[in-house]
Amino acid sequence: MGFATLKIAIRALKRNFLRSILTMLGIIIGVAAVISGVSLGTGAKAQVEKSVASMGQNILTVFSGNMQRGGFGRGMGSTPNLTREDYEALRREITGVAGVSPEVRTFATVAFGSANQQTQVLGVGEDYVMARSWPFRSGQNFTDSDVRSGNKVCLLGTTASKTLFGEGADPVGQIVRIKGGPYQVMGLLESKGANTFGSDQDDIVLVPWTSAQKRLTGDTMFRSFTVSAESPGAMTDVQNQITELLRQRHKIVPPREDDFTVRNQQELADFATQTSRVMTVVISAIAGISLLVGGIGIMNIMLVSVTERTREIGIRLAVGGRGSDVMWQFLAEAILLSLAGGALGIAIGIWASKIITELSAFPTLVSPTSIVIAFSVSAAIGIVFGFFPALKAARLDPIEALRYE
C-alpha cells in the first residue's frame, strides 16, 4: 500500500461525503466521550491531590465513632466521645509526632462593627496551624498559655477577614465579636482554597479549643483530633500507636468494635476521588459501546460499498490488480474513516471539556495519554471492522464481478 492507494481512498470517501460523515458519527461520539470523560476524571484527581496537599504534612485524623461500619456520614454524626484526657495522653505518649490538636467545630455569628456573619469557628490547640502547614499572612499564632487559660484570641482565614474587614485590610490587633464575646485578632492566615470536599477552607475563625468549649459550645468532649506525624514514613507507626492507646483508654477488647477511627490523608483523598472514578467508569462504558456501534457502522457501510463497487473491483482485477491490492484499497478506506472520526472526536472532546469547566466549574484536564489511546483505538477499529468487507472484496471472482449490474 502506498500514497496512491491513500489517494484513491480519500477520493472514494469524498465522493460519498455525507455518508462518510454519518458513518464516522459513532466513532466521533465514542472518542469525544472518552476524551471528555477521562479529562473530567483527571481534573477531579488533580484537584483532590491539590487539596490533599493543602491539608498539611503527614496528617492523621482521629474521629469519634466507628466509620468502618457505617461509612463516613455515620462517624460524623455519632456522639463525641474523645476526651480531654485522651488528648493529653496522645500528646504525652505517642512518639514520632510533630503536633496534636483537638478540633471543636461550631458555627457562630462573628461580627466587627456593623459587619457580621455566620461563620465556621474552629477551636484548636497551638499546634494546629503548624500541623496543617498553614502560613501566616500577618500577625502570629496564639500561644500554649492562651490555650491553657482559654484566652479570647482568634486567627482569621482570608475569606472571613474579607467579609468582616474588607479586601486587603489587616485585621491584626482588632477586636471581633464571636457569639457576642470580644476576641482579639492575633493573626491572618494565608489562603488555602477549597478542601477535598469542595468547601472554602478560608471561611474560618480559629480560637483556642478551651475558649470554644467554655464560651461557644459548652461541650467537654471532642469529635476529632488532628495529628501530624514527623515524616511520611512514621505515619503507619503513629496510626498504630494511636489505635493501641485509644483502645486501652476506652477499654476496648475484641470482639467489641473500636468507638473511634484513625484516618490518614490518603484514605480521605481516596474517598473523595471515588465519585469521580465512578463517573469515569460510566462514561468509559458509554464510550466503549459507542465505539463498538461505530465500528459496526463502518463495517456495514464498507459492505455496502463493496457491493456497490463490485464492477469497479472486477475492472481492477481484470487489468491485473491482485486480491491484496483490492483488499488494501478497502482497508485504507475503513482506517481512514475511523481515523478521521477519531480526530474529529478528539477535537470535540477537548472542546467539550473546556465547555464543562466553563459551565459547571468542574475541573477538567485533557491528558495526552487519552488522546494517544483514543487515536490508536480508532485506528484499531478501522482495521478490525474494515477487515471483513475488504476480504470480501478481495475474494470476488473477476468474471462474476465484471458481469455484476
Add this chain to the structure above:
Amino acid sequence: MIEPVIQLQDFRKTYHSGEVEVHAVRGVNLTIQAGEFIAIMGASGSGKSTMMNTIGCLDRPTAGKYLLDGVDVGGLNRNELAALRNMKLGFVFQGFNLLARTSAVENVELPMFYARPGLSGREQRRRALASLELVGLGKRTDHTPSQLSGGQQQRVAIARALVNNPKVLLADEPTGNLDSRTSIEIMGIFQQLNDQGMTVVMVTHELDIAHYCRRVVVMRDGLIRSDEPVTNRLIGSTQLALLDAEQKAVQLTA
C-alpha cells in the same frame, strides 16, 4: 519455428450449476500466432465467452492445457494470473468497463497502478497520454466517461488495454454497444494496431464485424465448427469513405 502466443490443447471447461454439469467447452485445440487478427464467432451458449475468459486468464481450464506466451496457465495461482493479465493481456469489453467519475487519462493509467515494478507518476501520465494519442483521443483526456460518447469511451478502453504493451489484445464484443459507423471506426483502430504487429483476439456475433479480421473461428456447442481465413476482408478506412459517399448521395437526391 516461432512459438505461438496462444495455444489451447484439448481445452475443456465444465461448470457445476446445482446438480447439473454444464460442459461449456468440450475439447478445443486452437493455436494463435503472433500478429494474427482472429474473430471467434458463435451463438450464445456456444462456449465462446468461456473460451475468451480462459484465454484472458480470468479463469482456468477444467482439463487440457492453455499456454500463453509459453507459460502453462493451468498451474498458476490467483496472484500469478493477475500478473499475467497485467503484463501480457489487454482487455476491451462490450460495456467499456471504465471507472466512473474518473478521467480518461486516469482510467488509462489503471493497469500501470498494478504493474510491478511500478513506474513514476510522471512516466505513467506520459505513457497514458501516448496511448490515448495512438487511438485518436489526444484531446478530452481529462473528461470522465459520462462526458464521452460510446466510441470515445471504447477508445479510452483500448488505450487502457494497450498501455502496458501486452502480447495480446482481447476484445469481447467491442462493437456491441456502438452504432455501425462508430463500429467501423473501432474496427479500423484494431486493424491499424494489427498492422503494427499487435495480436488481436475478438469475440463477436456479427458477421460483418468479423470480416474486418484475418481469421474467423466459429464455435457451436462447445466445439470449433470451422476455422478459416477471411477472404473478402473489409478495411476500416475504405468502408468509412464509402459510408461518407453514400450519405452525400442521399443528401443530394433529397
